[in-house]
Amino acid sequence: MASDSSAPKAGDKTCSQNDVSACSATDAAKLFAFCVSLSCKEQRLSGLHCGFAGRNGSRLTMIFLRQKMHRKTYFEMPQFSMRPELRKTPTKSLPDAARQRSSSQHEQRQTVREQFFSLPEGTPCQLLAGEIIMSPSPIPLHQAIILELSLQLLRFVKEKKAGRVFSAPLDVALDDDHVVQPDILFIRQENLGIIGKKIIEGAPDLVVEVLSPSSAYHDLRTKFRAYERAGVQEYWIVDPERRSMEVYCTSGKKFQLHQEAEERGAVQSVLLAGFSVALDDLFSCLD
Known part of the structure; x- marks a missing residue:
């Protein structure tokens, strides 16, 4: 994904490596909105996809803010296992976006099914409505x-x-x-x-x-x-x-x-x- 020109740079006076609070309110708001949006997309996935919805979510978010302000982009997170499609920037038409969501949901169902069958034999559980x-x-x-x-x-x-x-x-x-x-x-x-x-x-x-x-x-x-x-x-x-x-x-x-x-x-x-x-x-x- 292309870098956002409005993202804080490593040398900016308004942002130091150890102090996220020094960033401008506008930049913080942009980052917070992106994190919330990404969290909503990822929170239902199992496994280790970007963990904003997991335990201690605020700490993970702060780590993300601190890292990204020194990589000149909001959108790349190599330290997390983010799905590849979330790293891309090209704008998609509505039909393409709908197909992508459908494909993503299918992959998620397959993943849960695979996890179910990987459980030890005799585990007392069932897969109901994808859960x-x-x-x-x-x-x-x-x-x-x-x-x-x-x-x-x-x-x-x-x-x-x-x-x-x-x-x-x-x-x-x-x-x-x-x-x-x-x-x-x-x-x-x-x-x-x-x-x-x-x-x-x-x-x-x-x-x-x-x-x-x-x-x-x-x-x-x-x-x-x-x-x-x-x-x-x-x-x-x-x-x-x-x-x-x-x-x-x-x-x-x-x-x-x-x-x-x-x-x-x-x-x-x-x-x-x-x-x-x-x-x-x-x-x-x-x-």
Whole structure:
């Protein structure tokens, strides 16, 4: 980026190497405005990009001011890992700027995804809406419900030779921003190709989530929308507190509530004709 002719020079009387406060109010204002602007662009990035939004941000800003007043430019920061596109000065048209922002956001998502998959195996977390979310260990009753429902589903699927059944923890990559761990998932025989060596690459046909206080928001909102967009055909939500179950099926590209039951009765799958779950049996472990 070209140097700003109004930037203070190393020999200026108004600026000494150890005293930033001696700079004129105009120059300080320019620098502060640039730092704030750069911070807004960089604060959501992970890694070691220009750290104005990190801890002790005011100290980092002062270091930047002190260094730059003796390099005759506001915009070069070799001591920081700034993205290359922020060092360039040519004015871009609005469409070019929009494409650059889009490309930058894509790179950021890829970086977070790479960081997610670089975590040690078994780390209890999920990638939800581009953010790594830690998942606390489930309580025993939560696991008891998952085990009972998994066994019922597994018996049916094996008898019908309909596909494969898995339970958490197992990473399911829905897209660049969502790598989830459904409590239970089913993949039809014709879709077994999405099963990779380490993860599931694509949307399962049926997903079951058992609500808990720590996961309810994401199960009902974030993951609900992610499963819907990814093309999951059937989504079961089990609520131990209400002793209820809801079955959502894809209609067009949206989930529609197909069936719900509370305390008594049973729910039936549309995808797996003949498979049903009686609530009394499922929630008997809670008594």
